[in-house]
Amino acid sequence: MGTLVIVGSQWGDEGKGKVTDYLAQKADVVVRSQGGNNAGHTILFDGNKFALRSIPSGIFNPKIKNIMANGMVIDPKQMLEELHGLEARGIKDYQLFISNRAHIVLPYHAALDGAYEQFKGEKKIGTTKRGIGPAYADKANRIGIRMGDFIQPDIFKEQLRITLKIKNMELRQLGLEEFDADAIYDEYSKYALEIKPFVCDTSLVLEEELVKDSKILFEGAQGVMLCLDHGTYPYVTSSSPTGASVPLNSGVAPRYIQDVLGICKAYTTRVGEGPFPTEIEGELADQIREKGHEYGTVTKRPRRVGYLDCVALNYARRISGINHLALMLFDVLSGIETLKICYAYELDGKQIQTIPATNQEYSRVKPLYIDMPGWNEDITNVTCFEDLPIPAQNYIRKIEELTKIKVSLFSVGPDRKQTIQIEELF
Numbered sequence: 019m020g021t022l023v024i025v026g027s028q029w030g031d032e033g034k035g036k037v038t039d040y041l042a043q044k045a046d047v048v049v050r051s052q053g054g055n056n057a058g059h060t061i062l063f064d065g066n067k068f069a070l071r072s073i074p075s076g077i078f079n080p081k082i083k084n085i086m087a088n089g090m091v092i093d094p095k096q097m098l099e100e101l102h103g104l105e106a107r108g109i110k111d112y113q114l115f116i117s118n119r120a121h122i123v124l125p126y127h128a129a130l131d132g133a134y135e136q137f138k139g140e141k142k143i144g145t146t147k148r149g150i151g152p153a154y155a156d157k158a159n160r161i162g163i164r165m166g167d168f169i170q171p172d173i174f175k176e177q178l179r180i181t182l183k184i185k186n187m188e189l190r191q192l193g194l195e196e197f198d199a200d201a202i203y204d205e206y207s208k209y210a211l212e213i214k215p216f217v218c219d220t221s222l223v224l225e226e227e228l229v230k231d232s233k234i235l236f237e238g239a240q241g242v243m244l245c246l247d248h249g250t251y252p253y254v255t256s257s258s259p260t261g262a263s264v265p266l267n268s269g270v271a272p273r274y275i276q277d278v279l280g281i282c283k284a285y286t287t288r289v290g291e292g293p294f295p296t297e298i299e300g301e302l303a304d305q306i307r308e309k310g311h312e313y314g315t316v317t318k319r320p321r322r323v324g325y326l327d328c329v330a331l332n333y334a335r336r337i338s339g340i341n342h343l344a345l346m347l348f349d350v351l352s353g354i355e356t357l358k359i360c361y362a363y364e365l366d367g368k369q370i371q372t373i374p375a376t377n378q379e380y381s382r383v384k385p386l387y388i389d390m391p392g393w394n395e396d397i398t399n400v401t402c403f404e405d406l407p408i409p410a411q412n413y414i415r416k417i418e419e420l421t422k423i424k425v426s427l428f429s430v431g432p433d434r435k436q437t438i439q440i441e442e443l444f
């Protein structure tokens with residue numbers, strides 16, 4: 019068996035796309051199992067930069083089967099734009115399979131997403147406003163539209179009519195413009211026609227590959243701290259980006275999940291609202307933000323920046339079964355005199371090693387830090403662990419000590435070539 023789950027172990031944007039792309043060189047299949055175009059996976063190779071949103075990161079390799087699985091919510095219009103964008107840049111030879119059980123995101127979802135945020139005022143979540151939450155809510159409410167129905171014109175028309183009746187009632191009450199079922203149908207049935215050849219039962223495709231002992235990469239989106247169940251609720255996304263969600267969201271048995279690679283930055287970032295204990299502001303935060311290009315791929319928002327938080331990493335390890343770590347954007351830390359790593363929190367005078375469930379408590383925790391000497395050397399050309407300056411080696415060793423997870427890979431720049439594998443993975 020060769021399955022590897024790639025999980026964001028912080029608040030998303032850890033560099034999952036880059037690692038997936040790197041490991042995909044060995045993969046037969048790449049699967050996106052949750053989320054939608056709220057994700058932004060940046061990939062750089064041979065001087066070309068690509069920003070993927072809902073399409074799996076294996077799309078550049080014609081030999082790889084790319085699966086958009088049942089747990090995703092897919093905006094057909096955006097997804098086609100993304101695909102056309104890739105085609106226009108020469109990515110024409112690809113294999114794409116879209117689950118007939120995945121849900122679709124329609125314009126009223128985005129309208130409601132924006133409206134909820136506006137009504138929440140100061141309590142807003144800071145969503146990507148792509149309609150992700152409302153689409154998952156419709157799924158749970160059993161009024162969502164699935165790919166398998168979307169591609170059948172009569173069924174799509176009928177489902178849209180019923181769902182829109184309910185949605186328009188809500189939109190009216192919120193004082194928003196209503197949507198016209200015929201107008202959506204006319205536009206979206208064209209997209210359905212184009213998407214139809216890709217739609218199938220992706221769980222069967224996966225089973226065939228598992229039987230053949232193929233190498234399967236599950237590409238997580240967002241991060242464990244944004245998990246609907248285990249994250250910093252309500253400042254989370256509406257799906258579960260944990261390793262545990264992969265079997266359910268892709269239709270494979272849990273026993274097939276072998277290894278879980280947690281992707282983490284050498285520091286921490288967060289977009290949107292919600293507690294962030296190790297957050298820093300001022301000159302150092304600006305330096306990291308600029309050097310690490312810490313602006314949202316999807317929304318372009320400046321990301322909040324903080325020191326590495328090993329309490330959050332340990333939590334991600336526990337919840338997601340992470341047994342390897344990939345340390346990303348390591349080069350960004352060059353030139354900082356002293357680096358801090360959070361090893362525990364203090365809450366109401368007591369030391370704790372986990373994430374409190376309530377935001378009231380979580381916003382009160384104080385991070386406890388270990389100071390680590392930094393390094394000034396440029397490490398962007400390093401090709402092995404031993405080439406790193408000693409303080410950088412010590413930084414990695416300290417993370418391993420605090421999280422009890424082996425750092426199997428680290429990254430010193432955006433290019434595929436700037437990925438250094440310490441231990442064989444996958």
Ligand code: IMP
Nearest residue numbers: 030031056057144145146254255289290
């Ligand atoms: P939503 O997923 O658009 O509903 O947004 C909910 C929260 O998750 C917000 O704080 C977003 O900024 C955050 N979020 C969603 N997707 C990503 C991602 O891919 N990277 C980082 N944060 C994300």
